[in-house]
Amino acid sequence: MTSAENSLPRPRRFAPAGPLRGTVRVPGDKSISHRALMLSALAVGRSRISGLLEGEDVLATAAAMRALGARLERTSPGEWQVSGVGVGSLLQPEGALDMGNSGTSTRLLMGLLASHPLTVAFTGDASLSKRPMGRVIEPLSLVGADFTASPGGTLPLMMRGASPPVPVEYRLPVASAQVKSAILLAGLNTPGITTVVEPVPTRDHSERMLAGFGADLKVEAGPAGERVISIAGEADLRPQDIVVPGDPSSAAFFIVAALLVPDSEVRVENVGMNPTRAGLVEVLRMMGGDIEEDGVREVGGEPVADLVVRHSPLRGIEIDPALAPSMIDEFPALFVAAAMAGGTTTTTGLDELRVKESDRLRVMAEALTDAGAEVDEREDGLIIRGTGGEALHGTDGVAIATHLDHRIAMSMAVAGLASERGVEIDDTRPIATSFPNFEALLDGLAQ
Ligand SMILES: O=C(O)C1=C[C@@H](OP(=O)(O)O)[C@@H](O)[C@H](O)C1
Numbered sequence: 324m325t326s327a328e329n330s331l332p333r334p335r336r337f338a339p340a341g342p343l344r345g346t347v348r349v350p351g352d353k354s355i356s357h358r359a360l361m362l363s364a365l366a367v368g369r370s371r372i373s374g375l376l377e378g379e380d381v382l383a384t385a386a387a388m389r390a391l392g393a394r395l396e397r398t399s400p401g402e403w404q405v406s407g408v409g410v411g412s413l414l415q416p417e418g419a420l421d422m423g424n425s426g427t428s429t430r431l432l433m434g435l436l437a438s439h440p441l442t443v444a445f446t447g448d449a450s451l452s453k454r455p456m457g458r459v460i461e462p463l464s465l466v467g468a469d470f471t472a473s474p475g476g477t478l479p480l481m482m483r484g485a486s487p488p489v490p491v492e493y494r495l496p497v498a499s500a501q502v503k504s505a506i507l508l509a510g511l512n513t514p515g516i517t518t519v520v521e522p523v524p525t526r527d528h529s530e531r532m533l534a535g536f537g538a539d540l541k542v543e544a545g546p547a548g549e550r551v552i553s554i555a556g557e558a559d560l561r562p563q564d565i566v567v568p569g570d571p572s573s574a575a576f577f578i579v580a581a582l583l584v585p586d587s588e589v590r591v592e593n594v595g596m597n598p599t600r601a602g603l604v605e606v607l608r609m610m611g612g613d614i615e616e617d618g619v620r621e622v623g624g625e626p627v628a629d630l631v632v633r634h635s636p637l638r639g640i641e642i643d644p645a646l647a648p649s650m651i652d653e654f655p656a657l658f659v660a661a662a663m664a665g666g667t668t669t670t671t672g673l674d675e676l677r678v679k680e681s682d683r684l685r686v687m688a689e690a691l692t693d694a695g696a697e698v699d700e701r702e703d704g705l706i707i708r709g710t711g712g713e714a715l716h717g718t719d720g721v722a723i724a725t726h727l728d729h730r731i732a733m734s735m736a737v738a739g740l741a742s743e744r745g746v747e748i749d750d751t752r753p754i755a756t757s758f759p760n761f762e763a764l765l766d767g768l769a770q
């Protein structure tokens with residue numbers, strides 16, 4: 324149950340701000356936090372995790388791992404200890420696994436459990452219940468799991484895990500780290516070698532963390548340059564001490580806010596800079612953004628830096644669709660930046676944005692238009708004619724519809740800060756999905 328399901332909508336007007344100045348430290352990476360809990364629950368013995376994101380999506384994963392028999396204890400904020408049960412030894416959960424708003428929890432757990440002899444029901448909120456699960460049902464059926472899904476291959480669904488599971492070699496038809504990870508996680512309890520062929524690289528946190536836990540995982544180059552990832556089952560995972568780096572997808576909102584609000588200078592600390600996630604910084608620099616990296620270091624096997632971001636005039640560009648996977652969750656924030664750049668920004672190859680927490684192409688086109696931007700919605704992207712640095716006029720009497728989508732809410736909050744009259748958001752509750760202290764941090768920066 325998410326906060327947006329058991330309370331009343333919490334609308335808010337984000338007013339224009341003076342210069343943003345100061346330092347923010349972004350919370351732990353959501354993708355890495357999910358994986359840290361899942362793999363710790365499968366290692367025999369006690370793992371320690373620090374910097375865990377305590378957003379609602381990750382808490383849904385934590386609750387599921389508890390229901391499957393692992394012991395999880397929160398020792399202080401962001402610090403967790405997990406006593407794992409071992410690959411193959413998860414228990415039959417008593418009730419349905421409630422995945423809340425979280426696509427990552429759902430698809431990765433479907434994979435993990437597909438090779439266990441368990442019968443599991445998955446449920447989710449109204450947003451998650453519209454999202455396609457066929458993309459994992461198809462490969463996991465080849466592993467031998469059996470599914471009864473709602474019409475259209477959606478939640479609620481029931482899965483009977485394979486017994487015995489069959490190792491597959493699967494070529495990803497969509498660039499999706501969730502589908503890749505689901506298959507690799509199924510491979511953990513499958514005898515033999517499970518292989519995923521990835522034509523377009525996506526975030527590689529699963530590969531890094533599986534190797535860190537001692538799984539026998541290989542990444543090779545295929546004949547056409549594809550990534551060929553294979554994992555040997557039945558794996559023995561060793562408990563780990565994991566430090567979760569900060570989430571670049573959360574940092575995105577502060578980076579864009581500092582670029583757009585005149586005279587701002589913000590230091591964003593602890594930002595994960597894994598090249599499979601760093602596309603937004605690259606694109607904003609191409610648009611003229613002044614983003615400096617300071618103190619580049621390694622945290623938990625991932626590159627991390629502090630970023631110093633200064634207000635900059637931006638220019639519109641054509642964004643190479645090949646960059647999309649490395650900034651897939653950052654497009655709503657990028658669209659806000661484009662709305663105030665000089666000239667036109669063109670994006671293509673973004674069909675995947677239509678199947679996130681909301682249809683992020685349609686919803687951002689409507690939201691930015693309501694706030695005074697010039698936007699054309701195309702099948703696979705947006706074309707945005709920027710104001711050339713002029714503040715957007717903002718919203719008067721219309722509240723932006725966020726459709727249970729945390730990233731729409733945070734992006735339009737940033738648009739409000741950089742607007743003339745402010746932007747009204749219909750509901751800020753979904754922000755707790757990935758970034759519970761977002762509003763407090765943002766309010767702390769406004770002078
Ligand atoms: O693997 C992950 O942790 C994620 C992968 C991406 O989804 P897709 O794999 O569906 O692109 C991303 O949008 C999501 O927020 C997190």
Ligand SMILES: C=C(OP(=O)(O)O)C(=O)O
Pocket residue numbers: 380424425426427428652679680730757
């Ligand atoms: C798409 C997202 O997450 P998920 O797929 O886990 O719901 C996101 O956080 O933007």
